[in-house]
Amino acid sequence: MSGLTAKGAATKARIVRTATDLILERGVGGMTLDEIRAGTATSKGQLFHYFPDGKRDLVAAIAEFQSGRVLEAQRPWLDQLDSWESWHGWRDAVIAHYRTLTHLHCSISALITELTPADPALAATVAAHADRWFDHLAAGVQKMRAQRRINPAADPHRLAMMVFTALQGGLLVMQAKNAIEPLEAALDGALLALESHRI
Template sequence: MAEQARDRNDSRLTERGRATRERILRAAADMMYVRGVSATTLDEVRAASGTSKSQLYRHYPDKDALVRDVVALQAAELLKRQHQLLQRLNSLRGLERWRDVLIEHNALRNGAYGCPLGSLASELADQDEEARESLARHFDSWEGLLEAGLERMKDSGVLRADADAKELATGLMAALQGGYLLAQTAQDVKPMRIALDMAIGHVKAYTAPAEDTSPSAEGPSGH
């Protein structure tokens, strides 16, 4: 409901108003990712976005409203990237490439700051019920992309029929989020790689056996 109300408000903004709102939102998202939600004040966002106090409060009368839009922005951008990576996932090699892209990106900052969604969840889940519900939906969407890829792997015979795609996707997501946290603490992506390797190893345990087409598998040789 809150997101629908914001959409209606956006439709009434002028082009300049939308640009101002976007500038405020981008500044807030960057600051909250690096410094955390609680350590980011509206005055600091106003200064970083180059807006006046009246402009800021016209778009965001309180910090809660701004935080909700930051969650929505971070989720939209992250899920867009993940959709590009996972929309055609249908092989174990594709799953490994997904892992590699995430680790390589996180290595650029030595694990600092963690996952854009995970870092928000760690601060907001116990403090803001609306934000928690929104974050839970976004994580479900992300996990759903993995689940869909694993289902394609089952359909094509890469994974056995008894593989539970939903549970495997949850395991991958848990390993990813835990890996982000350990990499952030260690300032090293090695723990993230270990966690994802173990989760992918569990997926590989459900690999369907290759059909044996050797002569001995076709029946007695007659000797």
């Protein structure tokens, strides 16, 4: 929001928040700029002032906003992940966050899947936010190995990828089933697998 006045920054943030709820509820294809304008009481000129490339810029801003919101919901556990207690606390925080949502398109991965065929460059930008999530998990596994809480012979990157893949798969099935149980099962299975390397 560099170069914007305080009022302009607040207007842009309001547009992004409203658009996030719409796009996560309806998907990228189900959201129109006219709906965003109506939902935010924003003129066409204002919308293109804040988002010169229109929907493309808006989706990128939504991905950044939603990624920050999801990561924040997992704190402080996400920044620790240096004990079994913190891993289970993280699991509970993820479940608690998604349990409160009513959106069908509630994961960054869902946005990537929807965007990839139409706009690979934008999909890559959105995917970078998912990579940030993975990086937190990878850092946590590294800490666990360094503290000899897991077998030092284990591959930290592979273990983190196992947890992250289970997480993302759980989110996608949760979306398809419109139920939290697939996410719970996926995370419980991932943590059991991680704990199989426990010393």
